[in-house]
Amino acid sequence: MNIVVLLKQTPDTESVIRIAGDKRSIVTDDLKWIINPYDEFAVEAALRLKEKYGGTVTIVSLGPQRVVESIRTALAMGADKGVLIDDEVFEGSDSLGVAKALAAVVREINPDIVLCGSRAVDYDLGQRGPMVAEILNWPHLGLAVSLESDGAKVTIERPIEGGKVTLEVDLPALVTMGGSHAVWNPRYASLPGIMKAKKKPLDVKKLADLGLDASEVSGDAARIRITSLEPPPERAAGRIIDGGLDTAGKAKELVRALHEEAKVI
């Protein structure tokens, strides 16, 4: 089974986010970069499929040169090759522009299945998977917390508000991953894996290699853009309920405060 994983590099989830001087972007100088956790789930799911059915796992990503490091990490986990779309023309592109570029690479690879995270923990756009599927004219299923396949179709469980749905799709198809670390438990890159990853193929592509025109995908073509960033409202300093009270006294005081002051119970 030939599998493509769409991977995005995001700042580490511990990162402190600082707004840059232009008030429209963030300071990236001192950030630590990781594979978007949901895309890491997709890498894990892809490797499990490969273990069962053979084939290859190709990592496809868009971003600057530093993204190579995250692709190498996925290769060290067990993926076979990588493609990085690195072109300044994508500076300021919207989700649709990025999806067009990713879809162009997927079309060329022509895999049986595409996996990617349901969202990225940076800009949380939640659009890449469904948009790529739409451009390819493929079906997609979203937010998989389990994924089974017989080689010709895929079955997933998708949590919805107050329940879950079991969905099935005939391949080729795209699936976006939900769930948690507890569900996917992504494997670590082993030391031999890291050594091997250095020799695995990693292609870098420019706009011209994709058969797309800048007028479709560039920042100037973006339909939507961020015009300003602001910090979230500061929470006023809280109050520790103590006043020398014993356990019962604190419980009474908390109930009173929630009922009378905060009016939330």
Next chain:
Amino acid sequence: MADCVCVVSEFRAGNFRRVSFEVASEGRRVADALGLPLYGIAVGSGVSDKAEELGFYGVDKVFVADDAALEHYVAETYVPVMAEIIQGLNPAAILLPASVDGKDLSARLAARLQAGLAQDCTEVVCENGVLKAKRPIFAGKCLAWCEWSQGALPMISCRPNVMDCKAADASRKAAVEKVDAAVPEARSRALSVDLDTSGKVELTEAEIIVSGGRGMKGPENFTILEELARELGAAVGASRAAVDAGWRPHSDQVGQTGKVVNPNLYIAVGISGAIQHLAGMGSSKFIVAVNKDPEAPIFSKADFGVVEDLFNFVPVFTEEVRVLKSTC
């Protein structure tokens, strides 16, 4: 010039989901600001009978695609049906629910319509005919205002439980127009749908949440949180530590890689307050922390903090809530 503002509703198991009414209310505000009528899109099975209810929340006219083949959401069938309706309406903007299905649908529909999508917004403003939408990014560590380029179609999915919902005005029924939409052949399908009928409150829609972390020490101890939750009419959530330990299902996880919740009251019990947990609950209107460590970072985010062993404190607190509920 555009002809209307469109709102997409979500229909499940015979009823509109509440978020549909929140989106309709927000859509009404936008439509009024632009001086346009508000049209609703209702897709599902059996939705015709209920469609006029969208009028209670400000929708003028509802376009309905009612078909047994549309009983369960699958992008492959919903997107073409909705796109066809929308293309006939020439909207100035489309508002949708940022529910689980709504976010998935919004993304694919935006690609089909070549629109600009602002996903999971918490605020929409309209100044001099120009729309702006605010959305949390980096797990709420930053808020982004988005605008659309000239000629682009704005699509805005609205985070549930955040935007004001009008009080229903049952005297105001929407006109209903049935649409003969051809449901396309699909390669994807729903095999089964299991909805929890126990009346358990869904985390993303809960008014009150009681969450437990590693401090709970084991799965059996969650009964004390469940008892408290029962008294408060709350949902029970968990930190990743509790989920990773296998004490709670991953659907209970609150945080950056869990659910983002917006309750009126969030009670964090035995949770340290790691940045990834705060990312999921930091926008709760009121936060209470119970932790035996006075240095726990959660206290810096909590409106009220209690430094106590949770095993001593929670049962006593539950009892006090019970007393309050029986007297008012």
